[in-house]
Amino acid sequence: MLFNEPHPLETRVLTRRFGKPDTAAIEGYLADDGYQGFLKAAKMTPEQIIEQVKISNLRGRGGAGFPTGMKWSFVPRTSPKPKYIVVNGDESEPGTCKDRVLIENDPHQLIEGVLIAGLAVDAHAGYVYIRGEYRYLIDVMDKAIAEAYAKGWLGKNIQGTGFDFDLYTHTGAGAYECGEESALLESLEGKRGIPRIRPPFPAVAGAFQCPTILNNVETFCAVPYILREGGQAFADLGIPKAGGTKMTCLTGHVNRPGVYELKLGFPVKQMIEEVGGGMRNGKKLKAFIPGGSSCPVLTASELEGANMDYDSMAARKTMLGSGGVIIMDEDTCMVKAALRIMRFYAHESCGWCIPCREGTTWLKKILTRFHEGQGTRTDINLIGDIAKNMLGRTFCPLGDAAAMPTISIVEKFRDEFEDHLNGKPCAYEPAGVVTV
């Protein structure tokens, strides 16, 4: 099983069935009130379903935190075109590993969420787009889909409700950019994974140019609870303007890394000390990334009083993002961290637009040289300057995602860059070893 030991401070809503024997099987899901949210929704009007999702204050869990109910209400339900539901299971943001456990442990919860979305916008087909590297998850998902068909939870006239729905899996080919919603849709349509010009947004012209709801796996997984227990119950779990729980991936230098389901607004300090079991080897915390490598880095002092929610992070000029928390201790070389992050973005830039395509690789080259001790003082400003010239100017947010952590690291850890000057070896690397 790919799930760490649960922690008592968790609020287990999406993960409520994790740890049960054979959790992925449909029998177990049905025994635990599975698909009851769908049956309830089938008796409601689309407006009522969307209203419950709005009340729940559910915000997209893919990174941008857009209110889900509002997104669903943008779909022109009266359009003569077919509508589609697309699940974003491309999970590639460094530090993020929550969608995989949701699919692996409770795939039927995802299917139910998709079905409810289908009811809400009158869609009759959906796709679960799964990251190429998650090959094994496609088997899990395919098996669950087959079970659902066999037991009448997918297909024609589902459980006598008169509602038809077909669900398919689709695999990516290993590109972070295909997690970006419009690039995902291109990839789903069998084309090169490059983003589209928006507007139009997927709600109006998504898959095959038809109205489409596209949400993250975790977002869909929250929906059955909302329908089963009511939007208000979900909202009450969180804080105002952000309902429910957040799957939080604690990674890096803590004693108990893992995926934990925490209420929105959970205090960062408590998360590290108690849920994560404190810093590894009693070291001091140096840097903190709240939601995947695309977010600006915070220092230990900036974390005073911080909570894991959208506003608290925004107040610190960073983002809750995908919930991929990365914790770095005092032995971490921040130049190397910047380099490691930039290697990722240079590798994943789709190449569509100039600032991201050229900027990421340029930065990677400078940072590599810099970390090897070949940097000059002007390079430090240059790194920040290049990143600033990417920020806000690229076609899609990947360019921003590469720029933001870089800018924050140069600003907040400038002294570490100074320490690498004049051919000095990296103080954090064992002598002579330079690995990235």
Add this chain to the structure above:
Amino acid sequence: MADLVNLTIDGRAVQVPPQTLVIDAAKTVGIEIPAFCYYEGLSLQAACRMCLVEVEKMPKMMTACTLPVAEGMIVRTETEQVKQARKYTLEFLLTNHPLDCPVCDKGGECELQDMVFRYGAGESRYTEEKVHTPEKQFSPVVFFDAPRCILCFRCVRICNEGMGVNALGVINRGVVSEIAPNVGDHLECDECGACIDICPVGALTSGTYRYQTRPWEMTHVGTICTHCGDGCKTTLGTRNDEIIRGNNRDRSGINGEFLCIKGRYAFDFYNHPERLQAPMVRVNGKLEEVSWAQALEVVARKFDATVSANGSFGVIGSNHTSNEENFYLQKFAREVLKTNNIDHHRTGDVVTLLDAMSGTKSQLATVADLYDRKAVLVLGADLALEHPLLSYQIRANYRHHQAHVYAITPGEVREDKYTVASIRVGGGPASKKGDLGVIPGKEVGATTSGPGSHPVGGPGVVPNAEAGAHFDPVNGPGKATGSPTGFVVPANVKSITGNYFDALESLRDQLKAEPELVILFDDSIKGADVRALVEFAESLGIPVKFICLVDYANSRGAVDMGLTPELFPGYKPTGASGMHVSEMTGSDLDVLWVVGANPLKGAVKRKAGFLVVQDMFLTETAQQADVVLPAASAYEKSGTVTNTTGEVQQLTRAVNTMGAKPDLEIMGFIAREMGVAGQLGPWVANVVFEEIRKNVRGYSLPMPVIATGGAAQSMPVNGRIAVDDLSALVHSDHNGLFASGTLGRYSKVLNSVLESHLSR
């Protein structure tokens, strides 16, 4: 005006129609917003980020190339932030650019150079190693130098959207993204070179032009392509009396920037090593080079003697020579040689169409109509292969205006990808068309479909390239979105065993519902069929325009200028009989005079007592001649030609070939030698054209339009043309993309492309 949008750009009030993009709105007041990936007429990309501008109330800078105007919008294009963004975007671009401008074909005409000059930084802060990949050859005419590429995706779009071929794409990602050809390491396409032409930098280069010259060393001459009947304007770049390049970058002709492989490269026949440069006279059974004076004398004396002896003459004219030459030739034949045996190879039944149309509401269409009219019906022809420009226009009409296109053809055609309805007639073998042409020493079989228009799907359906596995297509035509959208309407292809008229009847209701229609037909429809077609069109009760397809640059002009026994110039019946081409070659005339034609091709033995041939090459006909007079090509003379839609355009001499003379001049010298020059009038192209304007029905055209390189459509003949139905003489050569009758054999480029296509 109420329906205009008001906005402010750099403090200037701008009024434009709704949906105008900010980048275009700025142009209306003379403000340039720099752009690489934006290209008028192609789908939007927003990839290069050069066009970022500030818009009040928007948090970030916006791409002017994708932003539609809005009422009250305030745009700033010259702020510090905007200028700085441009500078750094260019700096980014140059990081991996080789900056090999000194040896680059594009140096001096390069948009990247111009942008850096105007908006760039004086220096680069880039000190890392550049990404480098070696140069590749994609085809005989297309080379690719990846490091110079700025990934603006213009080439990909012009090939996919403009040509409908889809042969270029992108491989890899990030900084190593690269433009790649469709089949492994090479291109299988129309070889039109549009990708090279549209490339803003020197990344795609031409197999014939690369490393030949610096652009500023050339002189540019705008003239008309001599190959097919579409009549594209081509701008020839010449240096030291040599043509080195053909393109139409200034988009000045009826073809805009379009040229097919023939217009762009196949001017090269003009300096083929076998080009004739001296007159020849048969001495003791062998052709021997002589002086012009000697040769002209032999011809004149023979003509004189035959005229005095009341002997028989035959005159065969050309599909390539100018209107002036054709006019002068028929006058020469009729007035001096006193013969009505004058004809040319007829490639489309223009005569019956004009006659059938007279008194009806039907009109003749122009090339522009194919882009503007709401519906187009193609009968018979595989346009993409035989009339590339017309095919391009229809495609653009579909992409930009969602025109309704119908195709009734024997085989698959490229138009099938977006037709409302495609009908395969005949039910027999798919097609007998699309002959690739002939390579010397190698006969080429027929292909059903040209490169790039590979048959898709079995009979009945053309699969929707855009559709996903579980997709039930109900969407509309492709719109410019972020990705290069191709053609998303699945074609409705039906196969019937009936003929063209059965097919037309089955479309009657659909066609009736169209607001207007342009009908194109080739030689599959002739004689009575043309009349029936016009009748069918009239019965639809909608405005219909026609295009009768003809093969070569001046096929239409040859009929207009009276190169037939039955008609004088301007379709005035002669009322006299005369021999047709095959009758002339088949009978023992005293003298046969062939100007720019090859009627004896394919082992036909000469019968005439004396044969005079004016040509550029020693064709099968010239080989059997008694006198051969070396003629200038279309690129070496001035005059006018009339294309398949009846549009008259001007030829401008680009170069000279030593020893060869324009046919008009040759005829003039013969007349002078015979002492009839005064009777026939001056043999100067513009004087003859004046005579044509005054005397030939339909040709009283506005001179300023033509003289400035424009096209003026000749007016249809109003009134019946009372002649016998001679449509049996009409035969199109159906030249494919890489063939051009006899002329094509002498083009190195066409041959190398053919050979490379055949050798794979």
